[in-house]
Amino acid sequence: MNLSFFDQFSSPSLLGIPLVLIATMFPALLLPSPSNRWIASRLSTLQLWFVNMVTKQLMLPLDKKGHKWALILTSLMIFLLLTNLLGLLPYTFTPTTQLSMNLALAFPLWFATLLVGLRNQPTISLGHLLPEGTPTPLIPALIMIETTSLLIRPLALGVRLTANLTAGHLLIQLISTATMALSSTMPAVSLLTLLVLFLLTILEVAVAMIQAYVFVLLLSLYLQENI
Amino acid sequence: VLHTTRPLHTTQQSLAPVPPLPEKGGEVRHGLIPEEFFQFLYPKTGVTGPYMLGTGLLLYLLSKEIYVINHETVAAACILTIIIYGIKKFGADVAAFADKLNEEKMATALAMKNESIQTLQRAIEEEKKEQWRLEGRSYLFEAKRNNIAMLLEANYRERLLTVYNEVKKRLDYQVAMQTLKRQKEQDYMIQWVEKNVVQSITPQQQKESIAKCILDLKALSKSAHAAV
Numbered sequence: 001m002n003l004s005f006f007d008q009f010s011s012p013s014l015l016g017i018p019l020v021l022i023a024t025m026f027p028a029l030l031l032p033s034p035s036n037r038w039i040a041s042r043l044s045t046l047q048l049w050f051v052n053m054v055t056k057q058l059m060l061p062l063d064k065k066g067h068k069w070a071l072i073l074t075s076l077m078i079f080l081l082l083t084n085l086l087g088l089l090p091y092t093f094t095p096t097t098q099l100s101m102n103l104a105l106a107f108p109l110w111f112a113t114l115l116v117g118l119r120n121q122p123t124i125s126l127g128h129l130l131p132e133g134t135p136t137p138l139i140p141a142l143i144m145i146e147t148t149s150l151l152i153r154p155l156a157l158g159v160r161l162t163a164n165l166t167a168g169h170l171l172i173q174l175i176s177t178a179t180m181a182l183s184s185t186m187p188a189v190s191l192l193t194l195l196v197l198f199l200l201t202i203l204e205v206a207v208a209m210i211q212a213y214v215f216v217l218l219l220s221l222y223l224q225e226n227i
Numbered sequence: 228v229l230h231t232t233r234p235l236h237t238t239q240q241s242l243a244p245v246p247p248l249p250e251k252g253g254e255v256r257h258g259l260i261p262e263e264f265f266q267f268l269y270p271k272t273g274v275t276g277p278y279m280l281g282t283g284l285l286l287y288l289l290s291k292e293i294y295v296i297n298h299e300t301v302a303a304a305c306i307l308t309i310i311i312y313g314i315k316k317f318g319a320d321v322a323a324f325a326d327k328l329n330e331e332k333m334a335t336a337l338a339m340k341n342e343s344i345q346t347l348q349r350a351i352e353e354e355k356k357e358q359w360r361l362e363g364r365s366y367l368f369e370a371k372r373n374n375i376a377m378l379l380e381a382n383y384r385e386r387l388l389t390v391y392n393e394v395k396k397r398l399d400y401q402v403a404m405q406t407l408k409r410q411k412e413q414d415y416m417i418q419w420v421e422k423n424v425v426q427s428i429t430p431q432q433q434k435e436s437i438a439k440c441i442l443d444l445k446a447l448s449k450s451a452h453a454a455v
Contacts, residue, residue: 046324
């Protein structure tokens, strides 16, 4: 099939049946299911070790009340990691390239942290709007700026993830097209472009993991401020 | 009406012991294709069968443009190279790490079990020692009894000695009193006798005795002169 550059971002469907739900839930199938054995397999041991490490790292700065968020943050992290990494395979659909999905993840979670803060400790939450030690004339302007920055956080979270992944995927497409187009005329330059593609792919692997981590880390930071 | 038809409470329900997991996973060639596939094709096509099948399939797809080579192919080649390189380089290390985690888990559990076994064995030995000590108890009591008897004896003798000394002191006192009294009487009598004697010497007698002494002396001196 002849692909254009944006076919990978369109919602997948087979004979009119939308497959986006399967595509989103697919990474969960790759994780080993819990068995009733104490030591099951290497994969489940590695998964256990990884999940323990992630949860501990995320929950270290939070106090006891924040530990309620452990499950959602860890599962979010694992989900983002897997979807991002699986999206690097050819002909796959990456759900996290869709702004709708990223905003759907970011907005409720950010809003939840905000509400928790405003409900339990409203003074401290609002106090975060003004950094310490600002000179008095600057206070009104700074409050406005901080409020804007607060309200723009969910947008930032969603768009950051979307933009990074979409840009990466597009770049891969473009450079591989360039490689293919040059291969008939200038094979040497084509090989150079292929080298660039290798490096780019390595970068994309790193970006995939980092973006997942950053998303969850920022959410946990917002939580720390407010819990 | 009972809606379940399975037999209830016939066996002891227990999920343990579970049968052990197989040591190694299924044999896989080239990381993807199970060995059983090759064995399945071997009787009809020999060793090269599956490879011919793969190559033919690939060429068919390519030549009929069922699979179109597009930019994704190049991207696929890249990512697959990276994945295979990663697996080959780090696969063994990751497996060893997972095995190490499992081993540590088992080792802690085994250590706990062994430690409790050790504690119990030590307790058994201590108990046996206590029983042995029990047998020697009579000797211990005998020795203690002897000790106490000796102490009592020594104490008794000490007190006896004290009594003897006290009594002797009292008797000595009485004796000393008596001697003192006798001496005093003697001295007094001597003094009295001397006093009376001295008193009885009249002056006349005194003169006479002195004259006699002088005469004696003269006589003696004469004889002494003669001797010289």
